[in-house]
Amino acid sequence: MIKPEMPDKAVVLVSGGLDSAVTLAIARAEGFSPYAMSFSYGQRHAVELQAAKRVAETLGAARHLILNIDLGKIGGSALTEGLPVPKDRQIQGTCQEIPITYVPARNTIFLAFALGWAEVLGAETLFIGANAVDFSGYPDCRPEYIQAFEKMANLATKAAVEKKVHIRIQAPLIHMSKAQIIQKGKALGVDFSITHSCYDPGADGLACGRCDSCLLRRRGFHEAGLTDPVPYAP
Amino acid sequence: MIKPEMPDKAVVLVSGGLDSAVTLAIARAEGFSPYAMSFSYGQRHAVELQAAKRVAETLGAARHLILNIDLGKIGGSALTEGLPVPKDRQIQGTCQEIPITYVPARNTIFLAFALGWAEVLGAETLFIGANAVDFSGYPDCRPEYIQAFEKMANLATKAAVEKKVHIRIQAPLIHMSKAQIIQKGKALGVDFSITHSCYDPGADGLACGRCDSCLLRRRGFHEAGLTDPVPYAP
Numbered sequence: 211m212i213k214p215e216m217p218d219k220a221v222v223l224v225s226g227g228l229d230s231a232v233t234l235a236i237a238r239a240e241g242f243s244p245y246a247m248s249f250s251y252g253q254r255h256a257v258e259l260q261a262a263k264r265v266a267e268t269l270g271a272a273r274h275l276i277l278n279i280d281l282g283k284i285g286g287s288a289l290t291e292g293l294p295v296p297k298d299r300q301i302q303g304t305c306q307e308i309p310i311t312y313v314p315a316r317n318t319i320f321l322a323f324a325l326g327w328a329e330v331l332g333a334e335t336l337f338i339g340a341n342a343v344d345f346s347g348y349p350d351c352r353p354e355y356i357q358a359f360e361k362m363a364n365l366a367t368k369a370a371v372e373k374k375v376h377i378r379i380q381a382p383l384i385h386m387s388k389a390q391i392i393q394k395g396k397a398l399g400v401d402f403s404i405t406h407s408c409y410d411p412g413a414d415g416l417a418c419g420r421c422d423s424c425l426l427r428r429r430g431f432h433e434a435g436l437t438d439p440v441p442y443a444p
Numbered sequence: 445m446i447k448p449e450m451p452d453k454a455v456v457l458v459s460g461g462l463d464s465a466v467t468l469a470i471a472r473a474e475g476f477s478p479y480a481m482s483f484s485y486g487q488r489h490a491v492e493l494q495a496a497k498r499v500a501e502t503l504g505a506a507r508h509l510i511l512n513i514d515l516g517k518i519g520g521s522a523l524t525e526g527l528p529v530p531k532d533r534q535i536q537g538t539c540q541e542i543p544i545t546y547v548p549a550r551n552t553i554f555l556a557f558a559l560g561w562a563e564v565l566g567a568e569t570l571f572i573g574a575n576a577v578d579f580s581g582y583p584d585c586r587p588e589y590i591q592a593f594e595k596m597a598n599l600a601t602k603a604a605v606e607k608k609v610h611i612r613i614q615a616p617l618i619h620m621s622k623a624q625i626i627q628k629g630k631a632l633g634v635d636f637s638i639t640h641s642c643y644d645p646g647a648d649g650l651a652c653g654r655c656d657s658c659l660l661r662r663r664g665f666h667e668a669g670l671t672d673p674v675p676y677a678p
Binding site: 275277278279280281283284285286313314315316317318319321322323325326327329330348349350352354355358359361362363365366367368370371372 | 509511512513514515517518519520547548549550551552553555556557559560561563564582583584586588589592593595596597599600601602604605606
């Protein structure tokens with residue numbers, strides 16, 4: 211088949227964190243024209259959205275769409291309800307209890323919007339930075355979940371049904387450790403200083419260094435033998 | 445098993461239309477405490493939301509949650525982009541082309557939010573008024589889509605993974621004709637005058653009588669041998 215001149219579009223979910231930045235870089239490296247999608251969902255750390263904008267712009271997204279959604283009205287998470295974010299926990303991979311930073315059905319909601327946008331754009335591929343190794347134990351970060359969403363997506367849309375488009379959900383980080391993700395990002399030239407991972411930044415915007423997300427990030431940089439360029443609260 | 449004193453909660457998607465009103469009535473008749481959920485998504489017919497409020501209140505929803513979501517930013521539908529709604533079409537069931545009133549991934553987005561709310565409420569059951577017989581040809585109204593969503597949902601949430609909750613997506617109208625839906629609603633005492641089906645109501649709020657949704661509704665009442673209490677534009 212002759213390669214078309216225009217690269218294929220892909221919708222990439224971008225949170226402003228390290229994982230989604232690397233995912234966006236991977237989408238570009240694979241030859242896609244990435245369309246970045248972020249959500250303002252009542253998260254306490256609105257600084258995330260600023261990071262998402264930097265990531266989308268710096269890493270060459272063709273467009274960046276930010277949708278406002280009322281997840282706070284649903285509640286059920288420390289991230290949307292102003293509950294204290296756990297600190298200094300032992301992070302042990304998949305065996306631990308799911309923490310209160312879990313947002314109910316979040317990835318399902320995000321992927322559902324991405325699916326809608328993909329259909330309008332004529333994109334077949336959705337990228338998500340889900341990770342099942344160094345993660346916080348969220349069920350919607352597991353490969354079996356991603357596969358089930360993909361199957362459902364191919365029954366859900368006009369594009370899939372009428373035009374025989376095959377929707378693919380790409381989760382390129384899913385089997386990587388945080389250190390491997392960081393090394394991959396470094397190889398692709400990702401500037402980690404523009405990313406933001408903390409669940410509970412201070413009023414000054416500084417990462418706390420002690421929530422699950424900070425702990426995983428710091429351990430990842432340590433294991434990768436690299437220095438995290440992001441400053442942490444003293 | 446002894447029946448618990450408190451009825452099980454169920455999240456019911458309520459648009460304000462005839463189908464979702466009957467679905468809500470069915471959920472109650474089956475003994476659930478229904479939690480109605482609606483969306484303000486840039487639809488031209490905001491009169492829908494008024495109908496949704498009437499339906500939720502009149503048919504005894506325990507709560508009614510209305511979420512604002514930016515579907516208009518995604519576009520791709522006559523219903524969110526101000527495009528002309530087709531009129532006087534021949535409605536022939538599942539064989540026709542999917543019309544421009546289709547909203548990309550709409551039911552997936554709605555069910556994703558319903559899944560999140562169900563988890564917070566401790567509900568295992570989601571009701572949706574999807575219908576695969578007298579429908580507009582939308583792919584996300586078919587049984588195979590509903591089944592795939594259910595399978596995905598049971599991999600997506602903390603409740604399903606940790607508490608072994610089994611999420612069920614109930615689409616009680618899926619194999620019914622519009623006439624059967626109307627007869628079912630009548631048997632359950634649904635007041636159809638509070639529902640709103642039109643895709644393109646006039647400034648006076650009157651149903652146009654000629655869009656797909658009006659045509660299906662009118663034919664349904666005719667076939668059911670009943671009178672539609674909703675007035676139509678002359």
